[in-house]
Amino acid sequence: xxxxxTHELKPEDRLRLEFDSAFDQKAALEGxxxxxxxxxxxxxxxxMPDVVNGKRQRKYSRPSFWKALEERRDENTTGLGLYRTKxxxxxxxxxxxxxxxxPNLGIFINVKPxxxxxxxERCHRFVEMVRAWASHHPVTHxxxxxxxxxxxAGFPSFGRDNKTRRRDxxxxxxxxCWLNVFGPELVETVGRERMLSxxxxxxEELPNGSVLLVTWPTVADFASKEARLAQARAHAHLRxxxxxxxxxxxxxxxxxxxxxxxxxxxxxLAPLLSLVVDRAASHERQRRxxxxxxxxxxxxxxxxxxxxxxxPDVDDPERALEHYSTLAEHLVALLHSEVPSVFDATPESLxxxxxxxxxxxxxSSRPREAIDEHAVxxxxxxxxxxxxxxxxGRWIPRQKLEEAQVLVxxxxxxxxxxxxxxxRSRQSLLDCSLTRLYRVAERHRG
Numbered sequence: 408x409x410x411x412x413t414h415e416l417k418p419e420d421r422l423r424l425e426f427d428s429a430f431d432q433k434a435a436l437e438g439x440x441x442x443x444x445x446x447x448x449x450x451x452x453x454x455m456p457d458v459v460n461g462k463r464q465r466k467y468s469r470p471s472f473w474k475a476l477e478e479r480r481d482e483n484t485t486g487l488g489l490y491r492t493k494x495x496x497x498x499x500x501x502x503x504x505x506x507x508x509x510p511n512l513g514i515f516i517n518v519k520p521x522x523x524x525x526x527x528e529r530c531h532r533f534v535e536m537v538r539a540w541a542s543h544h545p546v547t548h549x550x551x552x553x554x555x556x557x558x559x560a561g562f563p564s565f566g567r568d569n570k571t572r573r574r575d576x577x578x579x580x581x582x583x584c585w586l587n588v589f590g591p592e593l594v595e596t597v598g599r600e601r602m603l604s605x606x607x608x609x610x611e612e613l614p615n616g617s618v619l620l621v622t623w624p625t626v627a628d629f630a631s632k633e634a635r636l637a638q639a640r641a642h643a644h645l646r647x648x649x650x651x652x653x654x655x656x657x658x659x660x661x662x663x664x665x666x667x668x669x670x671x672x673x674x675x676l677a678p679l680l681s682l683v684v685d686r687a688a689s690h691e692r693q694r695r696x697x698x699x700x701x702x703x704x705x706x707x708x709x710x711x712x713x714x715x716x717x718x719p720d721v722d723d724p725e726r727a728l729e730h731y732s733t734l735a736e737h738l739v740a741l742l743h744s745e746v747p748s749v750f751d752a753t754p755e756s757l758x759x760x761x762x763x764x765x766x767x768x769x770x771s772s773r774p775r776e777a778i779d780e781h782a783v784x785x786x787x788x789x790x791x792x793x794x795x796x797x798x799x800g801r802w803i804p805r806q807k808l809e810e811a812q813v814l815v816x817x818x819x820x821x822x823x824x825x826x827x828x829x830x831r832s833r834q835s836l837l838d839c840s841l842t843r844l845y846r847v848a849e850r851h852r853g
Contacts, residue, residue, distance in 0.1 A: 408466065410458050410490035413498045413519040418689040420665075421496075421519035422626060423554035425563075426537065426588075428544035430512040432505055437473070442543040443501075443514075444469065450536035452529050454497055454518050456489035476503075483508050495523045512544055521553055525627040533626075534586055534609070538619055541588045546617045548577040548593065552584035553629050555690035559661045583642040585626040585634075591616035597645055607641045630662040668696040673704055675846040676837070678755075682762045683837070704837065707844045709821040709828065716812055716819040719804050727804035731811070734788030741785065752793050754849075757841040760789070764829075765836045778830050784808055786830070787823030790841045794820060798845075798852050816852040820844065 413421060430439050448455065457467045461475025467489070475487040486502035496519045504511040524530050533551065541549060550557075564572045565581040577593060594602050594616065602618050603610055609621040622641050623634040639655035672680040680699045687695040721727045735752070738760070742749045746763045748756040764770075770778065787808065794800040794813045803812040803819060809827070812819035822844075829839040 408464060408492060411492055411496040413496040413517050416496055416519055418685060418692050420521040420553050420555045420689050421517050422521050422524050423557060424516035424551040426514035426549040428512050428546045429510045430544055432510045443540060446536045446539035450532040452532045454495050456497055456499060457492055458490040460488035495519060522627050525625060527624045530625045534621055541617055542613050545615055546588045546590045548590060549588035550584040551586035555665055556661055558690045580645045583638055585622055585629055587620045589618045594618050605641050605644050630665055635659060635662060665693060668693045670696050671700045675843050676704055679758045679761050679842050704843050707847050709825040710818045713814060713817045713819055716803055717805060717810055720806055721804045724804050728802055731788045731791060734784050735792045738785035738789040752796060754797060754845050757793055757845055761836060761840045761842050768833050770830050770832050783826045783830055787826035791822035794848060798849055815848050818851050820848055
């Protein structure tokens, strides 16, 4: 029973809910949370959790829910996680604070992908669930929206330092999301009449004085022009001190940052750059694709014409070749667990090796002495062996590793120099990738 992790899926947007409220610490916990469970089970259309995580994982059921809360309880708090084993992925948590801490019930939800909420009926049921929770528990503030857009908006700090944010909380309306529940205190600050007259898809006063506001029928298309116009109208209405055109322009700028960009990577490095992009946070993914579309890898400099090749200067060439093979095996020993394809010594394994070193930020995360003495010789030898095996190359051994060459066609390549250059920085791992040198050598072998 392995939960599907939102972090393990490909980078894409998700629906994020943050629900912060109080609860009656004197009342029985079962009675307090019964409405929460009932609304969840009734309205979690297609994304209902099937795993409860307390001190261990259990299949979701009411008894397992209560068991998890009980075993996670300490003097002042308790909480649990709720997950799914199938698509869409769910990362959900519930936390409770007890005296002497202030009475707090927090609910946090991530459902991935956001596109799961493209249908109006599914979004309506989500809103009804939050409405049921907010009607029972006095809400301080609750929002549901695109997680990526919330990050770009600066949620929850909105440009404030941590001390100010903790002190002031949501003392005014910094942002209007797709779904909002404004607590009674914030409603009075804005003005109840103004709040209830907000131009929006749905505005409803709840029995406890909170106000539920939904800007648009569906959340998956939050970045469309029509949805952004509705969002801007609601925000400018609730904050008459803001300029409507400025608010709308800011929303469109965020939409542009999130708009899909078609990858058009340099063909030599498309597989490597696709892996790099997949490591970017989803709200940065499109910008990163655009950057890498525009980037052109430098031409490799680690070569010379075959006519200028240095002659062998070793006493025992066969022994030198065995040494290069041994060095290459050192790289296999180093990476085989993280990069299984390193056993194959193929052009594709060069890409996997490049990506591993980039992902690990190897040039800055390992001691420089160890890189120069151990990693660079192993990487250079491995690159040379791939050139020999797959391009019909031939080693020209030299006493100094950096002078060792591999003859391919009418050029000799300097794999140890390339390895050293690639290890200068994280960017150098792309600028001087093993993959790029191999592809250029491949084109010149004839």
